[in-house]
Amino acid sequence: MMRSYLSLVNLFADNFPEGMSEKDKQRIIHEFDSINALRRQFFEEVLDSIRTTFALLSKDASESYMYEYHKNGVDTIMYSLAFQRENDSLYSSRFGNRVHFANSREAVNFDFHRGYNKGFGGIEGAGNFNHSYSIPTGMSWDDMQQFDTVAFSAHIQPILKKFKKLKGTKTYPVYWRHDEGFKDDVKGDGGLVLKIKRFGAPSFGLTTGTHYFIPSRHQAEAEALYRQLDSLAYNYVTNHPEQVYKYTFTSRFPYLNMRNIVEGTKFKDDNEYYLSCLRDRDNNYHILTLNNKGNLWVPKDWEKLKSYINGEKVYLKGMKPTEDD
Numbered sequence: 001m002m003r004s005y006l007s008l009v010n011l012f013a014d015n016f017p018e019g020m021s022e023k024d025k026q027r028i029i030h031e032f033d034s035i036n037a038l039r040r041q042f043f044e045e046v047l048d049s050i051r052t053t054f055a056l057l058s059k060d061a062s063e064s065y066m067y068e069y070h071k072n073g074v075d076t077i078m079y080s081l082a083f084q085r086e087n088d089s090l091y092s093s094r095f096g097n098r099v100h101f102a103n104s105r106e107a108v109n110f111d112f113h114r115g116y117n118k119g120f121g122g123i124e125g126a127g128n129f130n131h132s133y134s135i136p137t138g139m140s141w142d143d144m145q146q147f148d149t150v151a152f153s154a155h156i157q158p159i160l161k162k163f164k165k166l167k168g169t170k171t172y173p174v175y176w177r178h179d180e181g182f183k184d185d186v187k188g189d190g191g192l193v194l195k196i197k198r199f200g201a202p203s204f205g206l207t208t209g210t211h212y213f214i215p216s217r218h219q220a221e222a223e224a225l226y227r228q229l230d231s232l233a234y235n236y237v238t239n240h241p242e243q244v245y246k247y248t249f250t251s252r253f254p255y256l257n258m259r260n261i262v263e264g265t266k267f268k269d270d271n272e273y274y275l276s277c278l279r280d281r282d283n284n285y286h287i288l289t290l291n292n293k294g295n296l297w298v299p300k301d302w303e304k305l306k307s308y309i310n311g312e313k314v315y316l317k318g319m320k321p322t323e324d325d
Contacts, residue, residue, distance in 0.1 A: 147264030
């Protein structure tokens with residue numbers, strides 16, 4: 001699977017050295033405005049190219065979806081399309097306007113959002129492009145085995161230990177639980193940031209594991225170790241085609257959106273394993289090793305939580321809830 005990240009943040013000149021003349025200030029502001037105009041033009045050309053490509057491919061796709069919303073400077077775009085495997089039926093599921101495909105031969109997704117970011121007082125736009133393609137291994141389904149969580153965990157442990165040796169790195173236990181009948185939705189003012197209901201799975205879910213926090217000052221070391229972690233993960237899955245897994249390559253820590261390097265499936269029951277990573281807005285790094293039973297719900301403020309049980313959040317010592325955007 002290939003992932004690409006598209007981002008546009010306007011440059012601002014609002015902190016001038018003391019004593020600078022008004023003429024020089026206006027010259028710098030004009031230069032910044034010119035740069036921003038060129039960047040916005042290029043950005044719009046990229047969006048138009050993506051829009052046209054999806055429209056053309058949708059004619060031949062087994063399924064395709066194109067959603068756009070534009071109002072008062074807020075833009076949301078969600079495109080999805082997929083091609084089925086020979087004569088297999090394609091299974092898709094919708095979560096709001098986002099579409100996921102479970103058994104496609106090839107699938108492409110593009111999500112984009114642009115709006116006002118009060119953090120730096122300007123317009124911010126960001127998009128994610130995902131392209132996946134399945135290559136048959138020649139193994140029959142009857143020959144497949146469950147993902148060996150214990151063996152994989154041992155395989156990547158040497159790199160995780162190197163992460164833990166970086167000064168300031170901390171580890172926290174993960175405990176996210178929702179019982180049968182409890183309801184919560186993905187929404188901006190609380191609740192969840194991700195909700196994945198497994199096909200045929202019960203409505204309950206329990207996620208346990210370990211959260212590794214690496215401070216931003218270790219950028220070079222964190223990115224270098226990330227590449228080693230990805231290499232170890234790739235080495236394991238390519239040497240175990242008999243196990244059910246999903247591997248996703250990213251060249252560096254994904255920014256803002258949690259991504260799974262490896263999803264290991266125990267297809268004979270509803271247990272799953274995730275090796276996930278994220279770089280947050282403060283450029284801190286996060287790695288999660290998760291064991292999940294049932295549906296996967298990722299609560300808002302997960303990186304600050306000691307536990308999440310049916311909507312009740314217990315924060316880690318010294319952590320406070322994130323203010324609503």
